[in-house]
Amino acid sequence: MPVTLVPSLPAVDTPPAPARPDPLGVLGVPGEINLDHAASAPCARAAADAVAELLPWYASVHRGAGALSRRCTLAYERARQTVGDFVGARAGDHVIFTRNTTDSVNLLARALPAGTTVVTFAGEHHANLLPWPRGSVRLPVPADPAGAVRALAAALAELSRDARPGLPVLVAVTGASNVTGEVWPVAELARVAHRHGARILVDAAQLAPHAPVDLAALDVDYLALSGHKLYAPFGTGVLVGRGDWLDAAAPYLAGGGATSHVGPATHEVRWATGPARHEAGTPNLLGAVALAAVCAALAGADRAALHAREQALLSRLRRGLAALPDVVELRTFPADAPRVGIVSFVVAGRDSADVAARLAAAHRIGVRDGLFCAHPLARRLLSEAAARTGRTDLPPTALRASLGLGTTEADVDALLTALATLP
Numbered sequence: 001m002p003v004t005l006v007p008s009l010p011a012v013d014t015p016p017a018p019a020r021p022d023p024l025g026v027l028g029v030p031g032e033i034n035l036d037h038a039a040s041a042p043c044a045r046a047a048a049d050a051v052a053e054l055l056p057w058y059a060s061v062h063r064g065a066g067a068l069s070r071r072c073t074l075a076y077e078r079a080r081q082t083v084g085d086f087v088g089a090r091a092g093d094h095v096i097f098t099r100n101t102t103d104s105v106n107l108l109a110r111a112l113p114a115g116t117t118v119v120t121f122a123g124e125h126h127a128n129l130l131p132w133p134r135g136s137v138r139l140p141v142p143a144d145p146a147g148a149v150r151a152l153a154a155a156l157a158e159l160s161r162d163a164r165p166g167l168p169v170l171v172a173v174t175g176a177s178n179v180t181g182e183v184w185p186v187a188e189l190a191r192v193a194h195r196h197g198a199r200i201l202v203d204a205a206q207l208a209p210h211a212p213v214d215l216a217a218l219d220v221d222y223l224a225l226s227g228h229k230l231y232a233p234f235g236t237g238v239l240v241g242r243g244d245w246l247d248a249a250a251p252y253l254a255g256g257g258a259t260s261h262v263g264p265a266t267h268e269v270r271w272a273t274g275p276a277r278h279e280a281g282t283p284n285l286l287g288a289v290a291l292a293a294v295c296a297a298l299a300g301a302d303r304a305a306l307h308a309r310e311q312a313l314l315s316r317l318r319r320g321l322a323a324l325p326d327v328v329e330l331r332t333f334p335a336d337a338p339r340v341g342i343v344s345f346v347v348a349g350r351d352s353a354d355v356a357a358r359l360a361a362a363h364r365i366g367v368r369d370g371l372f373c374a375h376p377l378a379r380r381l382l383s384e385a386a387a388r389t390g391r392t393d394l395p396p397t398a399l400r401a402s403l404g405l406g407t408t409e410a411d412v413d414a415l416l417t418a419l420a421t422l423p
């Protein structure tokens with residue numbers, strides 16, 4: 001019997017799928033050059049898209065049985081999981097949404113067991129200097145990363161010889177300096193801390209936007225970061241880390257959502273454990289979801305390539321600055337120490353606020369000027385820069401250029417040209 005063959009369909013040219021916008025592309029205003037990522041990074045498309053997708057579902061979180069509310073609750077808890085995964089949270093760690101790094105550090109400061117001594121370095125951002133209790137130890141800024149490790153080991157050895165056996169110690173250090181961009185030796189500091197029975201918090205506000213940070217791999221106890229420095233909108237940060245101190249502490253805020261039982265008597269209340277204990281009040285769902293979207297996008301990206309690209313821009317910037325006769329870079333560690341895309345500098349003989357204003361007005365370039373909420377460090381680096389160069393005309397405040405996703409060679413060159421042609 002003859003077999004009827006199904007005629008094959010004529011070949012059709014399938015149109016190419018529309019290119020999907022890069023989730024790590026950043027939003028911005030054409031013509032405006034944003035070299036102030038360290039203050040607040042531009043918003044990534046991943047964050048904007050995640051917010052736009054969720055907006056129609058806008059409803060309560062953890063407080064409603066409706067479909068919208070259930071979806072919002074799910075989105076919030078998924079965001080917690082994603083952010084926790086992004087920073088390598090371990091079983092038993094809490095991922096607590098806060099407003100920003102400052103809020104996260106203050107939360108941990110309030111959760112310290114009584115008698116805890118906190119050890120920091122004088123090079124920290126104010127957010128990691130000011131929240132700590134009286135009696136905290138502030139170590140001098142070291143000359144290099146190895147010096148930081150030695151100084152910490154010596155300080156912790158002295159503390160353990162002290163008459164305070166058994167009392168907790170927390171070491172609180174930055175992952176990368178917001179003034180110099182220099183990367184701190186977090187894993188080594190964590191090893192030293194643990195050898196002396198201390199815990200360690202890493203302020204990852206500046207490190208996380210530029211490099212992977214993994215709590216488990218670094219063996220760090222707590223980590224704090226800000227969404228608005230990590231390409232998400234303002235208003236969300238996280239504190240991630242060991243649950244025991246956090247569950248034993250009084251709630252950061254007292255109110256709805258932080259309780260498991262409230263009775264009729266004035267103070268009859270059982271506080272929840274877990275993240276809810278410190279997240280009273282309706283949470284910032286959109287902020288959490290936006291932050292998680294950026295974390296997911298970064299987790300799926302080739303971070304080595306992003307790092308290489310950023311380092312090439314940073315080298316271009318630093319080489320260009322070094323070639324300008326009146327520009328002096330601020331640094332704590334040797335010039336070749338690893339750093340993220342942040343450079344602080346002064347223009348000798350020029351007021352830094354005036355230079356920043358000219359860059360904005362004449363060139364549409366945004367940089368930061370001042371002492372960068374790290375007054376002890378910035379003042380020290382300014383006087384060291386004067387000593388190193390022998391110049392007596394350095395201004396009392398500095399400029400900072402910081403870059404990241406979306407920064408181009410043209411942006412860097414525009415800054416260098418503008419500085420070279422200051423009237």
Ligand SMILES: Cc1ncc(COP(=O)(O)O)c(C=O)c1O
Binds near residue numbers: 038039101176203
């Ligand atoms: C290293 C570092 N830690 C903490 C903070 C505080 O961050 P936020 O203002 O988001 O709380 C900053 C902000 O610049 C910072 O650079």
